[in-house]
Amino acid sequence: MSGPDLEVRDLVAGYVPDIDILRGVSIAVHPGEIVTVLGPNGAGKSTMIKAIAGLVPIRSGSILHHGRDITGRATHTLVGTGLAYVPQVDNVFLRMSVAENLELGGFAAPAEAARRFDQIMILFPDLARLRHLAAGKLSGGQRQMVAVGRALMAGPKVLMLDEPSAGLSPKLVEIVFAKLLEIRGSGISILMVEQNAKAALAISDRGYVLAEGQERFAGPAAALLASPEVGALYLGAGSRLAS
Amino acid sequence: MDILSYLIFFAIIAGIYSLSTLGLNLQWGFTGLMSVGIVGFFGVGAYTTAFLTGPHYPDAFGGFGLPIPVGLVGALVASGIFALFVGTVTIRLRDDFLAIGTFGIAICVQLVAMNWKSVTRGFDGLYGLPKPFAGWTNSPLVSNALYLAATTIIVAAVYWGMERMLRSPWGRVLRAIREDEEAAGALGKSAFSFRLQSFVIGSMLMGLSGALYANFTAFVIPLDMLPIFTFQVFVMLTVGGNGNNKGAIAGTIIVWALWTLTESVLAAALPPTLQNQVATVRVVMVGLVLVLMLLYRPQGIFPEEKIISPEARLGGRSGNDG
Amino acid sequence: MMQVIVDGLVSASYVSLGVVGLSLIYNILNFANFAQGDYLTVGGYIALIFVILFGTAGAIAGLTFGWPLIVAAFGAVLLTGLVAELLDRSIYGRLRRRGSSRITLIMASFGVALMLRNIVVIFFGPEPIYYAFAIQPALRLWGIRITPNEIVVVAVTAALVVCLHLFLTRTRLGKSMRAVSESPSLARVTGINVDVVIRWTWLIGSGLAAIGGVLFGIALGLQPNFGFELLLPMFAALIVGGVTNIYGAILGAVLIGLAESLTVQYFAPEYRQAVSFVAVILVLLVRPQGLVGERP
Numbered sequence: 068m069s070g071p072d073l074e075v076r077d078l079v080a081g082y083v084p085d086i087d088i089l090r091g092v093s094i095a096v097h098p099g100e101i102v103t104v105l106g107p108n109g110a111g112k113s114t115m116i117k118a119i120a121g122l123v124p125i126r127s128g129s130i131l132h133h134g135r136d137i138t139g140r141a142t143h144t145l146v147g148t149g150l151a152y153v154p155q156v157d158n159v160f161l162r163m164s165v166a167e168n169l170e171l172g173g174f175a176a177p178a179e180a181a182r183r184f185d186q187i188m189i190l191f192p193d194l195a196r197l198r199h200l201a202a203g204k205l206s207g208g209q210r211q212m213v214a215v216g217r218a219l220m221a222g223p224k225v226l227m228l229d230e231p232s233a234g235l236s237p238k239l240v241e242i243v244f245a246k247l248l249e250i251r252g253s254g255i256s257i258l259m260v261e262q263n264a265k266a267a268l269a270i271s272d273r274g275y276v277l278a279e280g281q282e283r284f285a286g287p288a289a290a291l292l293a294s295p296e297v298g299a300l301y302l303g304a305g306s307r308l309a310s
Numbered sequence: 311m312d313i314l315s316y317l318i319f320f321a322i323i324a325g326i327y328s329l330s331t332l333g334l335n336l337q338w339g340f341t342g343l344m345s346v347g348i349v350g351f352f353g354v355g356a357y358t359t360a361f362l363t364g365p366h367y368p369d370a371f372g373g374f375g376l377p378i379p380v381g382l383v384g385a386l387v388a389s390g391i392f393a394l395f396v397g398t399v400t401i402r403l404r405d406d407f408l409a410i411g412t413f414g415i416a417i418c419v420q421l422v423a424m425n426w427k428s429v430t431r432g433f434d435g436l437y438g439l440p441k442p443f444a445g446w447t448n449s450p451l452v453s454n455a456l457y458l459a460a461t462t463i464i465v466a467a468v469y470w471g472m473e474r475m476l477r478s479p480w481g482r483v484l485r486a487i488r489e490d491e492e493a494a495g496a497l498g499k500s501a502f503s504f505r506l507q508s509f510v511i512g513s514m515l516m517g518l519s520g521a522l523y524a525n526f527t528a529f530v531i532p533l534d535m536l537p538i539f540t541f542q543v544f545v546m547l548t549v550g551g552n553g554n555n556k557g558a559i560a561g562t563i564i565v566w567a568l569w570t571l572t573e574s575v576l577a578a579a580l581p582p583t584l585q586n587q588v589a590t591v592r593v594v595m596v597g598l599v600l601v602l603m604l605l606y607r608p609q610g611i612f613p614e615e616k617i618i619s620p621e622a623r624l625g626g627r628s629g630n631d632g
Numbered sequence: 633m634m635q636v637i638v639d640g641l642v643s644a645s646y647v648s649l650g651v652v653g654l655s656l657i658y659n660i661l662n663f664a665n666f667a668q669g670d671y672l673t674v675g676g677y678i679a680l681i682f683v684i685l686f687g688t689a690g691a692i693a694g695l696t697f698g699w700p701l702i703v704a705a706f707g708a709v710l711l712t713g714l715v716a717e718l719l720d721r722s723i724y725g726r727l728r729r730r731g732s733s734r735i736t737l738i739m740a741s742f743g744v745a746l747m748l749r750n751i752v753v754i755f756f757g758p759e760p761i762y763y764a765f766a767i768q769p770a771l772r773l774w775g776i777r778i779t780p781n782e783i784v785v786v787a788v789t790a791a792l793v794v795c796l797h798l799f800l801t802r803t804r805l806g807k808s809m810r811a812v813s814e815s816p817s818l819a820r821v822t823g824i825n826v827d828v829v830i831r832w833t834w835l836i837g838s839g840l841a842a843i844g845g846v847l848f849g850i851a852l853g854l855q856p857n858f859g860f861e862l863l864l865p866m867f868a869a870l871i872v873g874g875v876t877n878i879y880g881a882i883l884g885a886v887l888i889g890l891a892e893s894l895t896v897q898y899f900a901p902e903y904r905q906a907v908s909f910v911a912v913i914l915v916l917l918v919r920p921q922g923l924v925g926e927r928p
Contacts, residue, residue: 120821146823154821160814162876163807171811174804175823221823344735346666346742399916406664407916409738410867413666414909417864425902541746544739590750597747601723604740608732 070134071095072225072256073119073150078128080118087126088114090280094258096225101247101257103267103288106277107300112260113155115277116229120152121145132225146175151223155230158214161203165194168202168213172220179222187216190249208239212246219250226250228259232266244270268292276300318454320570325461326522328562331546332468332555333515339553339614340476341508342488344405347396347412348516348543350419353535354392355385355517356524357423360436363525367431378442382521389517393510401509402502408509416540423532435531442525457526464522465559468515472555484508538593542569545600553614560612569596635776636893642782642851644889645789646672648882649844650859651866652796653837655881658870659813660833661728663737667719667745668841668866673859675712675842676849677752679704683763695780696766697850705846709839716838717831719744725830745860752856760855785847792840793882800878805832813878861905865892868908872915874925883923887911 073096081087088111096102104112117123119130121142129138132150145152151172160168169187173180188195191212197205202213211231218226231247232240240263248270251257261267268274268288276284276297284297291297298307330348337343345351359381362374392415400411423430430436442460447453475481487501524530542565550561572595576588603610654668682704692698723740770777800806812819812829820826841859848858869888873880888911892904915922 122817122821141825142817142820143823143825146821152821154818157815157818160811160818162814163810167807171807171819171822171824174808217822338735342733342735344738346738396913399913403916403920406734406738407871409664409666409735410871411912411916413867414864414912418906418909421903421906425900538746541742544742548739587754590753593750594747594754597743597750600743601740601747604732604736604743605723605726608736 071097071131072100072133073258074131075115075119076129076131078115078118078130079126080114080123080128081126082114082123084124088123088280089118089128091128092277092281094275094282094285096256096258098256099251099254100273101251101259101271103264103271103274104258104260104277105262105264105267105274105291105297106283109279110277111280112277113229116152116227116258116260119150119227146172146221146223149222149224151218151221151226153214153218153226153228153231155233159202159210159217162201164199164201165205165213166198168217169194169198169220172217175221180220183220183222187219190219190246191216207234208236208242211235211239211243215246215250219255223255225256225258228257230260230262232261232263240266264297265292315451315454318451318458320566322454322458322461322526323523324563324566325458325465326519326526327543327546327566328465328559329468329519329522330516330543331550331558331562332465332472333512333519334543334547335512335552335555335558336472336515337509337512338547339558340481340484340488341505341512342405343401343505343509343512344409345412345509345513346409346540347414347416347419349535349537349539350412350416351389351393351513351516352520352523352539353416353419353423354389355520356530356534357430357436357520358385358388358517359521359524360439360530363440364436365438367436375440378440378525381525382518385517385521386514389520390510390514393513394506397506397509397513401505416535416537420532420535423535430532433532435529437529439524439528439530441528461522461526464518469555469559476555480504480507541593541600542596545596545603547610548600548603548608549610551610551612551614552608554610554612557610557612557614561610564611565596565599568599572596634774636897637890638776638778639896640890640893641786641886642778642889643892644886645785646844646848647862647865647869647888648885649789649792649840649847650862651869651881651885652878653841654866654870655875655878656809656813656833656837658875659878660809660816660830661724661737663724663734663741664867666738666741666863667748668837669859669861669863670745670748671712671716671838671841671859672845672848672862673752673854673856674715674748674845675708675838676845676854676858677756678711678842679708679846679849680756680761680763680854682707695784696764696768697781701763701846701850705843708842708846712838712842712845713835716834720830720834745863749856749860756854756856758856760853762853763849779851781851785851788843788847792843796840797879805829809833813876864905865889865908868911871912872922874922876925877922880922880924 075092075094078089078092079087080089092111092115094102094104104115106112114123118125121140125139129136131137132148137145137148160171169184170180173183193209194212194216197209202210205213215228215231231243235243244266247257259267268291271288273286274288274291275282276291284291284294293307295307330352334345334348337345362376362384363378363381365375396411396415397408400407424432441453442457484504487504546561546565547558548561549565550559551557569592572592573588576591577585580588580591650668650672653671654665657663657665657668679701683701686700723744724737727737727740768779768781770779800810808819808824808829809832811822811824812826816826819829845859865888869884870881871884872887873882873884888908891907891911895904895907
């Protein structure tokens with residue numbers, strides 16, 4: 068109840084046996100929070116989320132979901148426990164329709180699937196009209212909606228997203244982040260990895276900055292926006308993310 | 311004398327087959343290409359040399375009676391052309407398309423051999439091919455020994471050639487392509503054309519193998535062109551060591567020995583009711599060997615060695631190139 | 633001409649039942665299963681074992697077989713599925729977990745194919761063998777020659793294809809299979825247990841092949857190579873239709889069947905397998921994604 072929804076402790080992980088990308092990362096997401104993880108390329112942000120999702124081999128450390136240790140659990144079991152993940156690329160089944168993509172997401176929680184489907188149609192009105200179309204025929208922004216919708220179908224308590232704004236126009240980025248706020252409003256905690264630091268921090272409660280596989284900075288979003296060190300990391304010396 | 315002639319026979323066949331194994335090693339071990347149609351190229355080589363060097367048949371094509379070296383060159387050219395054709399169509403696509411394409415070629419070669427009677431005389435095959443040293447001596451033992459010598463020289467030459475090629479700039483690019491295609495692409499080398507070259511050369515070796523076989527046995531029949539040969543070469547390379555030329559030759563000898571020995575062992579061990587199944591049981595056993603090797607020792611007896619190009623050794627650099 | 637079409641559909645039936653499994657395995661497990669043809673053989677011969685043990689009494693009107701063979705067919709499906717599952721557990725699965733390349737899997741399947749065929753030869757010999765020694769006169773329907781057995785072949789195949797479609801589009805498992813064939817890792821993320829899907833893939837793929845084998849045995853008789861001889865047509869069907877699309881594979885099977893029967897009628901029956909090879913080459917040259925597939 069009072070503990071974090073999702074917690075990562077001293078995680079060491081990497082794709083290839085001899086190379087560790089994460090070198091002891093610790094982060095936490097508390098109930099109802101939006102937490103953003105930032106950092107330069109290669110810092111391990113994406114790897115961290117994938118490790119939580121069970122897609123990257125973990126060497127040491129632990130991952131706790133509502134206090135239960137889920138380190139090393141098989142990927143497909145996570146959705147059923149309330150932890151959903153939206154990958155950055157290849158996140159929809161292109162040959163299946165929008166409706167089918169969403170349906171697949173609901174398999175883990177079939178009892179509520181019909182109700183959630185309707186909710187998602189309300190959250191993403193565009194999808195209602197497109198629902199019989201194959202996902203491959205949609206635009207990038209629409210696909211992103213399908214991907215997020217699919218993740219919501221099993222009624223997760225924690226939603227993880229890998230660069231939800233990647234490849235989208237500024238207008239769409241605004242829409243996506245507005246939707247994330249709506250989703251948080253319905254009681255779901257959000258962990259996201261982002262390159263678009265400013266926009267992401269603007270809707271977040273807290274943030275972390277990873278560099279070389281470890282957290283370099285952590286704190287409330289506003290503090291990170293104002294911090295000169297974080298600004299230097301992204302924009303060069305003497306800058307801040309928020310002007 | 312009996313044992314001696316048997317051993318010579320064994321060594322000749324082992325030598326001939328090892329050319330095919332070396333060819334597969336180039337294609338699979340060094341380039342990562344899977345040819346499931348080895349017997350097809352073997353057959354093309356065999357029939358080509360039969361056409362070019364064989365006696366004239368009234369009901370069949372060929373019979374030009376040309377000298378054996380012409381037959382060998384013809385075999386190389388013909389199998390090279392077939393390989394070029396299949397490779398061009400399939401290599402730029404997925405690697406398993408090459409497997410399917412070569413599989414298809416082998417079946418077509420087999421079909422043509424069995425059915426195009428006016429050219430290949432169907433099941434009867436082409437007989438009476440000239441034996442290379444027949445005119446030199448009356449003793450089959452001596453002529454076989456000479457054939458063994460010739461075969462050994464050819465195998466040694468091919469082995470030496472392969473090793474040189476792999477240490478050359480050409481070989482370096484090939485290995486680079488196998489390790490990391492994108493990086494190789496950045497160097498401006500077309501992965502496709504290198505793979506194609508490797509595939510064609512490997513297939514030409516298989517054709518040569520077939521030609522030498524035809525000239526040794528002095529006949530060519532469709533029943534020698536069955537998928538079991540492709541399979542035997544797979545086993546030979548896997549046992550010997552994929553990616554290692556020494557392994558290719560060693561594996562050929564070992565598996566061929568296993569193959570011929572099991573015939574007599576099985577004949578002795580099997581109950582009378584199964585006597586006519588010796589050949590079949592043998593295939594099942596060797597199939598098992600292949601699967602077990604792939605599961606438990608995929609690198610073979612001689613694992614792939616790190617090849618260091620001569621240039622890399624100069625100047626006191628200690629870096630490995632493999 | 634209609635005769636050619638009908639003959640083509642009959643021979644397409646065996647190929648389509650085999651190619652479904654080939655396509656599923658190709659897309660879900662990412663390797664070309666060179667032993668797929670031999671699942672037809674194994675299925676046909678397992679049914680034969682039932683027939684030998686229990687007889688084929690009671691032929692149904694006009695056909696050469698009765699309920700015993702139908703029961704035998706069910707047995708063949710289950711046992712062939714068991715064989716496929718055992719092979720995956722002991723061989724392919726282990727190689728996959730080890731990260732073996734596609735090529736290694738192809739080679740292993742080629743070895744398995746050879747072993748299966750030869751085990752059949754050990755137990756049943758190399759000569760053709762039949763479920764029943766009944767001669768079945770061909771019917772003449774609207775000027776077309778067709779035997780009642782062949783009608784059953786086409787009807788059963790069509791029914792199974794329809795069932796397959798319903799399965800893939802209306803059931804959870806079917807949709808999961810389609811998802812896994814597109815992207816196993818996304819399927820996992822979505823919550824699908826990919827290992828269970830793989831198990832079912834082998835069962836369905838080999839089960840349909842087994843039925844294809846029994847139908848072949850009914851119409852043409854069994855001999856140890858018959859499944860292997862259907863392998864090249866199956867690959868051709870897969871490529872002509874487009875490797876990523878299972879419906880394409882079935883369409884491809886129909887086209888290959890028609891091409892073969894045209895060849896048999898107007899050219900020479902011995903070269904029917906060559907037709908498949910020509911089809912493969914043409915498609916790869918002109919339109920590698922096949923009729924309804926995606927670019928490789």
